[in-house]
Amino acid sequence: MHLVRAHARRLQATCAPPRTGLSQPIGGWTGQGAESKNAFPPGGTRDREAPALNTWETSGIFFNRRRLTTFRLSPGFVEAACLGLSGGYNQLIRQLRGRPSNGVLDERAARRDQGSAMEDSLREYEPFPMDIPGVDVGEFIGFEWGPTQMLLYPTRHDQTETAPDSSPRMPSIQVVYSDKDVYSPILCKLFNESHGIFMTLQKSKHDCTTQRAELVSISRNYRSVIRAYLEELHRAARSAFSQDPSLSMQYEDQVSILSAMELIWNLCEILFIEAAQGGSLILHLLDWIRLHICQVDAMSDQIMTSENPVEHLYYWNVVTGYVLQGRLEEARQLLSKKAVTEPANSSMYRCMDELMRKMPFYTHSSNQTITEFELKWRYWQEECERCLKEGIFASNDNLLLICKILAGDENAVCDKKDILSTWYHLLVSKLLYCHPTVKPTDLYQYAEICLNNFMSSGSKPEALDRILLAALEFNIHQVLKDCCVILNNWWFVAHLTDLLDHCKLLQSHNLHFGSNLREFLILEYASGLFNHNSLWQLAVDYFDHCPQFGRIYLELYIERVPLTTERKALKVLRICEQRQMTEQVRSICKIMAMKAMRNNRLGSALSWSVRAKDSFFATLISDRLLQDYSVKGSFSDFDLISNLGSSMLLSDRLTFLGKYCEFHKLYGEMQFAKAANLLLSLMTARIAPRSFWMTLLLDALPMMEQKEVIFSTEQTYALMHCLEDVTADNTESEREMRALGGEDEVETTQLGLLRLAFTRNLAKAIVQEGTHQGS
Numbered sequence: 164m165h166l167v168r169a170h171a172r173r174l175q176a177t178c179a180p181p182r183t184g185l186s187q188p189i190g191g192w193t194g195q196g197a198e199s200k201n202a203f204p205p206g207g208t209r210d211r212e213a214p215a216l217n218t219w220e221t222s223g224i225f226f227n228r229r230r231l232t233t234f235r236l237s238p239g240f241v242e243a244a245c246l247g248l249s250g251g252y253n254q255l256i257r258q259l260r261g262r263p264s265n266g267v268l269d270e271r272a273a274r275r276d277q278g279s280a281m282e283d284s285l286r287e288y289e290p291f292p293m294d295i296p297g298v299d300v301g302e303f304i305g306f307e308w309g310p311t312q313m314l315l316y317p318t319r320h321d322q323t324e325t326a327p328d329s330s331p332r333m334p335s336i337q338v339v340y341s342d343k344d345v346y347s348p349i350l351c352k353l354f355n356e357s358h359g360i361f362m363t364l365q366k367s368k369h370d371c372t373t374q375r376a377e378l379v380s381i382s383r384n385y386r387s388v389i390r391a392y393l394e395e396l397h398r399a400a401r402s403a404f405s406q407d408p409s410l411s412m413q414y415e416d417q418v419s420i421l422s423a424m425e426l427i428w429n430l431c432e433i434l435f436i437e438a439a440q441g442g443s444l445i446l447h448l449l450d451w452i453r454l455h456i457c458q459v460d461a462m463s464d465q466i467m468t469s470e471n472p473v474e475h476l477y478y479w480n481v482v483t484g485y486v487l488q489g490r491l492e493e494a495r496q497l498l499s500k501k502a503v504t505e506p507a508n509s510s511m512y513r514c515m516d517e518l519m520r521k522m523p524f525y526t527h528s529s530n531q532t533i534t535e536f537e538l539k540w541r542y543w544q545e546e547c548e549r550c551l552k553e554g555i556f557a558s559n560d561n562l563l564l565i566c567k568i569l570a571g572d573e574n575a576v577c578d579k580k581d582i583l584s585t586w587y588h589l590l591v592s593k594l595l596y597c598h599p600t601v602k603p604t605d606l607y608q609y610a611e612i613c614l615n616n617f618m619s620s621g622s623k624p625e626a627l628d629r630i631l632l633a634a635l636e637f638n639i640h641q642v643l644k645d646c647c648v649i650l651n652n653w654w655f656v657a658h659l660t661d662l663l664d665h666c667k668l669l670q671s672h673n674l675h676f677g678s679n680l681r682e683f684l685i686l687e688y689a690s691g692l693f694n695h696n697s698l699w700q701l702a703v704d705y706f707d708h709c710p711q712f713g714r715i716y717l718e719l720y721i722e723r724v725p726l727t728t729e730r731k732a733l734k735v736l737r738i739c740e741q742r743q744m745t746e747q748v749r750s751i752c753k754i755m756a757m758k759a760m761r762n763n764r765l766g767s768a769l770s771w772s773v774r775a776k777d778s779f780f781a782t783l784i785s786d787r788l789l790q791d792y793s794v795k796g797s798f799s800d801f802d803l804i805s806n807l808g809s810s811m812l813l814s815d816r817l818t819f820l821g822k823y824c825e826f827h828k829l830y831g832e833m834q835f836a837k838a839a840n841l842l843l844s845l846m847t848a849r850i851a852p853r854s855f856w857m858t859l860l861l862d863a864l865p866m867m868e869q870k871e872v873i874f875s876t877e878q879t880y881a882l883m884h885c886l887e888d889v890t891a892d893n894t895e896s897e898r899e900m901r902a903l904g905g906e907d908e909v910e911t912t913q914l915g916l917l918r919l920a921f922t923r924n925l926a927k928a929i930v931q932e933g934t935h936q937g938s
Contacts, residue, residue, distance in 0.1 A: 312694070313339050344652045345695050347417065349399060353392040354692070357658060358701045360384045364665060365708050375437070378666055382432045385658060386425055393421040423627055424655045426455050427646065430634050431659060434603060436666055441600045442525035442533050448591045449489045456588050459484030473501045479561045484582045486565055487592040491519040514555055515562055518547055518569060525599065533600055540599055544570055571597045577616055586610075586617040587631055607636040639668055643680070653688035657705075660684045678711040685709055686716055693720045703738055714742070721747055726754055729767070736774070749775045756780055765791065766800025769817075773807070778814040785816040789855055798824060819850045826862070835866050839873045846885045856889050860917055867924040876928040883921050890914065 307314040316336040344350050364381050400414035433439055433447040459481055466475040478497070485494035495516050502512035523539040525531065547570035556562040567575035576593050583589045590613040594601050598609070610632055614624060624632065626649045633641035646656045663669055664681040678686070689705035692698040702720070706713040721739060726732040732755050739747040752775030759768035765788050772780040792798055804824040811821030822845055829838040845851050846859055863882060866873045874882065 315339055344417070344654075345691055345698060349392055349396050349414075350417065350652075351695070351698060352395075353388060354654060354698055354701065356388050356392075357385060357654070358704065360388065361658060361661065362704060364662065378662065379432065379437055382428070382436050382662055385662070386428055386432070389421055389425045389428065393418055393425065396421065420651055422455070424650065426627075427630055427634065427642070428655070428659060429454065430631060431642065431663070434606075434634060434637065435639065435663060435668055439603070441602045442536060444601060444603060445591070445594055445599050446524065446526075449595065452588055452591045453488055453490070456488075456585060458584055459488060459582070472497075473504055480582055483561070483565060483568075483579055486519075486568055487576070487579060487583060487588070487595075489595050491522055495519050508559065511556060511559060511562060514550060515565065518543075518550065518566070521546070522569070537600055547571075568592075568596055573597055580617065586614045586628070589613045589616065603637070607632070610635045639663060640680075643684075647684070653684060653691055657684045657688035678709065682709045682711055682713070686712060690716065690720065693723070699724055700734070700738075707742075717742070718744060718747060722750060726751065726758075729755065749777070751775075753777060753780065756784070760784065760787075766803045769800070770803060773810045773813060773817075776813060778817075782814045782816040785814070785820045786852070788820060789852070793855075793858060798827075801827070815850045816852070819845060819852070823851075823859075830862075830866075835869060835873050839863070839866055839878065843874075843878050843881060847881055853889075856885060857913065860886055860889070861913060864916065864920050867920045872924070872927050872931050874924055874928065876925060876932055879921055879925045879928055883925075886914075886917055886921065 303318045305316050305318040314336050345354075360381060367377060367381075396414050396418045400411045400418060403414060404411040429451050433444070433451060437447065439447045462477040462484070463481045466472045466477050466481055469475045472478065478501070482494050482497050485491070485497070498512055498516060502509050502516075505512070521543055523536060523543055525533070525536045547566055550556065551563075551566055551570060556566050564575055564578070568579075573593055576589065576596065580589065583592060587610070590606075590610050593613065594609060598605075601609070614628060614632065618624070626645070630642055630645045630649065633645060643656055643660055646659075647653075650656065660669065660681050661684075664679075669680055685705050686709055689702035689709075692702035692705070699720075703717060706717040706720075709716070721735060721744070724731075724735055726735065732751060736748060736751050739751065752771045756768045756771035756775065756777070759765070759771060765784055769781065769784045769788070772784055788798065788800070788804070798804060801824060804820055807817070807821045811818045822841060826838050826841045826845070829835075829841065842859060842863060846856065851859060860882065863874070
């Protein structure tokens with residue numbers, strides 16, 4: 164049922180020490196061992212030791228939560244039916260190491276062993292054994308799935324007790340990541356920059372006249388990004404070679420993979436996006452070869468820096484290479500230098516120069532039809548054949564071979580396989596001189612012939628060869644499938660599929676389950692980005708442009724982003740608020756409020772609880788703030804509480820807290836009448852906690868000592884009634900205190916002061932009100 168269906172592969176878990184850079188402790192483990200039903204074999208016992216937690220990254224996409232179909236535990240090895248690429252990826256690395264990739268690593272490729280052919284296997288891709296640190300041969304292995312990673316750890320299978328003389332060993336937990344490229348600093352820049360191109364493509368609105376040109380431009384932008392970071396990786400590999408050879412090798416592997424990506428993408432651009440037709444197709448293929456196969460340029464640099472270029476060992480190889488790549492102007496320049504040194508053969512060189520000058524090329528700008536071009540081509544090749552029959556170049560084997568190539572002699576082209584280096588270079592060279600107006604639908608049959616010429620008997624096509632063949636066969640689905648299996652991350656297939664989908668080329672390749680092909684691959688790529696500390700923000704945009712399941716994925720993954728700082732939490736919160744993800748907003752705010760409360764940052768906790776609209780938690784924090792006020796006599800977050808606005812209505816306790824701070828503000832501004840009215844309303848409305856009434860009554864004392872009467876007779880009676888309620892509540896506690904032989908003298912003193920103040924204020928209020936009535 165899966166897009167990337169492949170044969171079952173086995174992942175051997177061999178006993179080996181942890182490898183440098185692959186196993187690092189990242190934290191501790193608490194509890195009584197794992198409780199997963201998958202963690203232990205049938206009949207086994209749980210391991211009660213607390214294992215350490217380590218990270219372990221694979222060299223490719225070793226597993227995926229939706230791509231692993233079975234996982235059977237047995238002594239000594241883990242048998243996994245993976246649809247990942249641990250085998251295919253490493254085959255691709257070996258294939259790319261066995262050939263000069265694209266000129267970027269030519270000097271390094273020359274030092275490597277060229278004979279790294281695969282052993283024949285019944286499976287489609289050779290399995291790649293991976294060492295699991297801390298796992299001994301014969302041990303059972305438990306596992307736990309995560310969104311883009313899993314935990315592996317040894318378990319105790321039998322119930323027999325450990326031998327007395329055996330040394331206790333603390334088992335370790337290995338965190339296996341599915342895609343370690345996400346953590347490469349240079350590739351992170353690639354992911355960041357390509358995100359901008361992706362967003363441009365999603366926002367572009369093109370009509371029929373401009374659509375093709377815009378899509379080609381966007382495709383070239385993707386390729387330019389690949390090329391830029393490919394060269395940066397190459398520089399990093401060279402600089403790290405002397406200091407850290409293993410790191411240099413990792414960079415080289417990434418260079419090889421990016422070279423393959425660029426090679427495949429460029430071919431797909433020519434065949435699917437530009438959709439080049441007969442005549443112009445060969446010109447695009449020539450540009451493809453010239454860009455990605457640069458051995459001729461490397462040899463040219465060597466002969467040009469020599470004292471006598473025309474006598475250099477590689478001179479004729481360079482001339483012939485230029486001819487095979489259709490670079491006839493450069494070949495003529497080299498031949499002209501040779502002609503100067505051989506005056507006796509000047510007529511022969513002039514004849515070759517004339518043949519090269521007259522070679523026709525098809526161009527759309529000349530308004531030339533295919534038929535007209537074919538007539539010119541036939542006439543020119545007849546002239547080349549006439550020169551061969553007349554034996555003009557018989558005295559010079561190199562010029563004779565070049566003339567045969569120009570005349571379309573397929574055997575002559577095949578004789579220079581050592582210069583061509585790859586079967587697809589042979590393909591383009593043969594098409595250039597033998598079938599210059601080839602139709603796109605005929606490419607596959609010629610490609611098969613050229614591939615067979617390069618393969619030894621009994622061998623099978625390598626991984627990269629199969630992808631290129633599928634592209635030349637116009638089997639887009641197979642290209643994407645093989646790239647999913649072979650390449651070591653989802654970046655390539657996700658962006659290429661998105662571009663092809665905008666070209667309306669994937670309408671017939673919908674999946675029989677879930678979403679369409681484009682959305683499926685973008686979801687997988689974005690899921691991997693969520694593991695990274697900063698790239699998770701890019702993943703949000705990718706999820707946004709998956710209309711069917713993107714929001715569901717985003718809701719699930721956004722809750723798993725670690726909220727390490729308030730700044731990061733605000734970023735996550737803003738993302739959720741912009742997308743009306745109410746439940747996630749509440750969850751994030753509750754988490755941050757709890758963290759702030761644990762750190763005794765009550766103001767921040769109150770702010771987060773208000774954003775979460777959590778009345779219970781807001782009440783809890785309000786009580787804490789009131790308790791702190793009772794102890795300290797002031798609010799630590801007075802400005803925050805004073806500016807709650809309508810948010811204070813979230814709970815009664817929060818309303819009281821906000822109004823109480825407003826009372827303090829009015830009192831500080833000497834607005835005693837308003838402050839007194841507010842204080843009395845807090846008491847009579849019964850929204851203040853009963854435990855806080857004594858504090859409110861004491862707050863009224865300073866206003867009663869003012870010269871003018873603040874509290875009226877009615878207000879004073881109300882305060883006295885509240886005081887009696889407080890006294891009645893305290894009667895039971897006072898009896899208990901007396902029984903224990905003690906009494907709260909402070910509270911007794913406060914009650915006495917309040918009664919005295921109320922009595923005096925009542926007297927002043929009665930006199931003042933009587934005076935006003937009498938007058």
